[in-house]
Structures are given as structure tokens and as C-alpha cells.
Amino acid sequence: MRNETRTSALTTAALMALALAAGAGSVLLLRPAPASVAGAPEAHHHGYQCPMHPQVIQDHPGDCPICGMKLVAMPAGDAPPADPGAGPTLPGLSTVRIDAERQQLIGLTTQPVKEAQVGGEIRTTARLTPDETRIRHIHVKVDGYVEKLYVDFVGMAVQKGQPLLTFFSPDFVSAQQEFLLAQKTRRALEGGTLQGSGQDLLDAARKRMALWDIPASDMDYLERTGEVKKSLMLRSPITGVVTAKTAVEGNRLTPNDTPFEITDLGQLWAIADVYEPELPRVKVGMPADLTLGAFPGKTFTGRVTFIDPQVDPRTRTTKARVELANLGGVLKPEMYGEMVIRSQTRRGLVVPIDAVLDSGTRKVVFVALGEGRFEPREVQTGSSLGEAIEILSGVRAGEQVVTRANFLVDSESRLKAALAQMAPK
Numbered sequence: 001m002r003n004e005t006r007t008s009a010l011t012t013a014a015l016m017a018l019a020l021a022a023g024a025g026s027v028l029l030l031r032p033a034p035a036s037v038a039g040a041p042e043a044h045h046h047g048y049q050c051p052m053h054p055q056v057i058q059d060h061p062g063d064c065p066i067c068g069m070k071l072v073a074m075p076a077g078d079a080p081p082a083d084p085g086a087g088p089t090l091p092g093l094s095t096v097r098i099d100a101e102r103q104q105l106i107g108l109t110t111q112p113v114k115e116a117q118v119g120g121e122i123r124t125t126a127r128l129t130p131d132e133t134r135i136r137h138i139h140v141k142v143d144g145y146v147e148k149l150y151v152d153f154v155g156m157a158v159q160k161g162q163p164l165l166t167f168f169s170p171d172f173v174s175a176q177q178e179f180l181l182a183q184k185t186r187r188a189l190e191g192g193t194l195q196g197s198g199q200d201l202l203d204a205a206r207k208r209m210a211l212w213d214i215p216a217s218d219m220d221y222l223e224r225t226g227e228v229k230k231s232l233m234l235r236s237p238i239t240g241v242v243t244a245k246t247a248v249e250g251n252r253l254t255p256n257d258t259p260f261e262i263t264d265l266g267q268l269w270a271i272a273d274v275y276e277p278e279l280p281r282v283k284v285g286m287p288a289d290l291t292l293g294a295f296p297g298k299t300f301t302g303r304v305t306f307i308d309p310q311v312d313p314r315t316r317t318t319k320a321r322v323e324l325a326n327l328g329g330v331l332k333p334e335m336y337g338e339m340v341i342r343s344q345t346r347r348g349l350v351v352p353i354d355a356v357l358d359s360g361t362r363k364v365v366f367v368a369l370g371e372g373r374f375e376p377r378e379v380q381t382g383s384s385l386g387e388a389i390e391i392l393s394g395v396r397a398g399e400q401v402v403t404r405a406n407f408l409v410d411s412e413s414r415l416k417a418a419l420a421q422m423a424p425k
Contacts, residue, residue, distance in 0.1 A: 047074050051105045053408075057415065090364065093376040094416035096409060100372065108405040110368050111352055115397050118348040118390045119281060119383050126272040126290055126322065126339035128331055134264035136238050140253050141212040144169030147231050147249070151260065154245050158236045164260055165247055166231040172212070176228045179205040183223060240264040265333070268326050270302065272339040273317040281343045281383070282307060288322045292337035300324050300331065304341065350388040355401045356381060357410055365391075366409050368400040376413055 048071035050056040050064035062071050098108065144167040151164050158164070182205040186198030209219055214232065222228070240262045247259035270290050274282050284307060290300045301324075308319040322339065324331065356379065357364045363381055366374045379394030395401065402409055 048072065049074050051102045090362075090376050090378055092417050093364065093410070093413045094420055095369070095373055095375045096412050096416055097372050098374065098409070098412070103372070103405075106405045106408050108409065109403050110400040111355070111403045113349050113351055113391065113395045113397050113399045113401060115347055116350045116385075116388070117345045118350060118385060119343055120345040122274065122278050122281060122341040122343055123386075124272050124274055124278075124339050124341070126270040126337055128324075128333050128335040128337075129269045129271055130243070130263050130265065130333050131267045131269055131323070134238075134240070134267065135243075136240070136262050136264075137258045138164065138234065138237070138260040138262060139255060139258060140167065140169075140232075140234060141255055142169045142171040142232075143252070143254050144172065144232065145250065145252050146247055146259075149247060149249050151236075151242055151245070154242050156242045158240060158242060158262060160236055160239045162236045164234045164236055166233045167253055168231050172209075172214075172232045173228060173230065175205070175209050175212070176222055179209065179219070179222060180226055180228070181205075183226075234259075236260075236262055238262055238264055239266075265329060265331075266326055268324050268331050268333065270300075270322040270324055270337075270339060272320045272322060272341065273315065274307075274320050274341075275317050276311065278383075279307075279318055282320055282341060283343070286341055286343055288339055288341045290322070290324065290337050290339050292331075292335055294335065295330070348382065349391045349395065349397055350385060351391055351395070351401050352403045353384070353387055353389045355403045355406065356389060357406060364410070365395060366402040366406055366413070367395060368402065374402060374409055374413075376410075 048058045048061055050067065050069055050071055052069055053064055053066050056064050056066060056071070057074070058071060061073075063069065064071060098106075102108075147166045147168055149165050150162070151158055179202070182198070182201040186202050189198035206219055210216070212232075215235075218229070241264075242260055243263045244261035245259065246257065247253070253259060270288070272288070282304065284304050286304045288302055288304055290302070291298070292300070302322040304320055305323050306321040308321075311318050320341070322341075351365065355365050362378050364376050365379055367377050369375050377394045380392040382390030382392045384390075
């Protein structure tokens with residue numbers, strides 16, 4: 001009687017441990033077996049299990065409470081081994097045996113570990129922005145008033161040297177008059193001891209206007225004709241597109257104002273977001289391809305020219321800059337597309353990404369050992385390859401890993417491991 005009481009207590013403790021090991025997604029049903037008939041032979045099995053839901057286990061025959069199927073007897077080979085050396089291969093997990101019929105019922109499939117080229121592509125998204133080195137702010141160097149605008153809206157294309165506006169500046173008029181006066185003084189002092197001083201005055205007046213960005217042709221015209229111009233013309237220093245404009249006919253301009261911003265869109269930057277695990281693979285100089293929804297089937301090719309030294313704390317990504325030629329001006333800033341950065345390839349082991357169970361603290365695959373046995377293995381993963389993932393350690397090429405129903409296999413493995421730990425030593 002005392003032995004029976006002790007056995008019942010051990011059984012109750014084991015059931016509580018199994019319920020905890022099964023987790024929230026598992027169903028564990030272990031009910032007391034009916035009293036055995038005196039003299040009846042002892043059954044050589046460890047319990048009864050649902051073929052479709054292996055997490056459902058009872059210690060007596062019956063129906064599955066989930067699907068209603070008849071429970072089948074678990075063979076003695078599925079019982080947890082008594083010797084410590086044959087215990088769980090990983091903490092909390094154990095090798096399990098699943099016969100062919102049950103494998104078919106639960107849809108279990110396996111695929112081999114293969115060798116393949118890995119690390120060849122880094123796929124991400126990218127956004128087009130203007131090349132910051134090709135943006136010019138246009139300023140005037142003297143105070144004045146806008147008389148006429150030749151470029152009067154944002155988005156207008158301009159050529160280098162094209163007139164932008166004319167403006168009246170009293171300082172410009174005074175500078176021209178001073179230049180003519182210096183010219184007259186130099187002529188008056190020719191042949192005398194102060195001839196050099198006259199030339200110095202003329203050079204100073206010319207340099208003053210040059211510092212105001214007055215073209216040399218305008219100064220030559222002034223020196224040749226002696227005609228003072230009322231207005232000064234502002235011209236575009238580059239070929240590009242007007243991306244900002246504040247100038248309006250009649251308003252006042254000072255050196256602090258920016259009447260125009262002109263951007264050369266002949267080359268753009270594609271800013272790609274690279275996630276932290278991919279950062280070691282991205283290097284300056286790598287080729288990159290951009291595809292856009294606006295141009296199906298067309299690829300724009302460039303090279304990585306800069307990698308941001310900081311990580312964005314919100315997205316956990318780093319910006320990689322790719323320079324793209326914008327032939328014909330078909331690319332527009334703020335376009336959004338898919339970027340493929342082509343890195344160096346190497347040989348490695350890959351498995352389907354569904355084969356890896358990631359608990360957050362470790363990554364596990366189940367390897368088929370033959371005869372319906374499946375062993376849990378902890379693995380180290382590398383680069384993600386779309387539907388596959390690189391395996392750095394834990395498996396060998398050619399081994400079969402479970403790719404479907406591995407969550408059910410994992411559930412049963414945890415149950416076996418818990419039973420093994422509760423087995424009497």
C-alpha cells in the first residue's frame with residue numbers, strides 16, 4: 001500500500017511537470033488508468049497518443065478530445081530511457097520516435113542540408129534624393145531691387161549662364177562711377193610721378209566689382225564705352241532645375257536672401273536602409289541595382305559610395321548611399337524602390353527557413369536519424385537568403401532536417417524530455 005501511494009505521488013508530480021513543459025500551445029491529458037484485473041499481464045507501452053495531435057497523451061485507451069481519433073499505444077521504444085547517458089540531447093528537448101503512419105498524418109516532411117552560394121545579395125529598400133554636392137544657392141553681393149524675373153517658377157530647367165533676374169542696385173551704380181573716375185585719374189597722372197597710384201585706384205575699383213560677381217565682360221564694356229548700367233543681371237552658375245525660389249519682381253534683395261536654389265539632377269543618390277546583421281557585408285565600392293515600380297523590368301546600376309557611421313535607433317538600420325546617373329532625367333527625387341547590393345559570395349550550408357525554430361535564446365532544427373527518430377540540434381545561423389537561411393554550425397551537408405510539422409515534433413520532444421527527467425534514477 002505504501003509503495004502504491006509513493007508511485008501515485010510520483011505520477012502526479014510528473015504530470016504537473018509535463019503540463020508545464022508542454023506550454024500554452026499544447027494539450028496534455030493524462031487520466032488515471034482503470035484498476036487492473038488481478039493476474040492480467042502488464043502492458044508493454046508507455047501510454048496512448050493521438051496520431052494527429054502527438055501532444056495529446058493518456059495512460060489508457062480512448063478518443064482524442066481535439067479530433068476524436070482513437071488513441072494508439074505508444075511503443076516501449078518511445079519511453080524515456082532510464083540511464084542518464086541517454087537523456088535529452090539539449091536541455092528541455094529529447095530525441096523522439098515517430099512512425100511512418102503518424103508522420104503522414106501530421107504532414108511531416110524533411111529536406112536535405114545543401115551546399116550553396118551564400119552572401120551574394122543584400123536586398124533592401126531605397127529612396128532617391130538629390131546629390132547634395134550638386135545643390136547651389138544663388139545670392140547677390142549687394143543690396144538691390146528686383147526689376148525683371150527670367151525664371152519665375154519652381155521646377156523650371158535652366159542652363160549654365162542663363163539669365164535669372166535683373167535688379168537695380170545703387171551700390172552697383174556707385175561702383176561703376178568710381179571705376180570711371182579711377183580710369184580718368186589714371187589718364188591724368190600718366191607720365192607723372194603718381195602714375196602708379198592712378199593704376200592702383202583703377203585696379204582696386206575693378207576688383208571691388210569682381211568681388212560682387214560682376215562679369216568681366218560687363219567691366220570691359222564699362223571701361224570701353226564709359227556707359228554706366230542701371231541694372232545688374234544675375235545668371236545661373238550651373239545647369240539644373242530650380243528647386244526653390246523666393247525672388248518676386250519688385251521685392252528687395254540683400255546678401256542674406258536666397259532668391260534661387262538650383263539643383264543639378266544629372267546624378268542622384270539612392271539612400272538604402274541596411275539592417276544591422278547585414279552591415280559587415282556592405283563595403284564601399286560594391287555594385288548595386290535599383291528597380292522602381294515606375295519602370296517595370298528596368299534596372300538602374302550604381303555603386304556604394306558612403307556608409308553612415310551611425311545606426312538609426314528607431315529602425316535599427318544604417319544608411320548606405322549609392323550614386324546613380326540620371327540619364328535623360330527619368331529619375332525623380334523621392335522615388336521609392338528595391339535595392340539589391342551585390343556582395344562577394346562564398347560556399348555555405350543552407351536549409352529552408354521553416355526548418356529553424358527560434359525561441360529567442362536558441363535556434364533548433366530536428367535532424368532525421370532514420371527509423372522514425374528525430375534529434376534536436378542547436379544551430380548557429382548566418383545570412384538570410386529569402387526562403388532559405390545559412391547554417392554556420394550544428395548540422396552537416398546531406399543530413400535531413402524537418403521542414404513541416406516541426407512545431408509538433410518540438411512539442412513531443414519537450415514532453416519526452418520532461419518524462420526523462422522525472423523517471424526514477
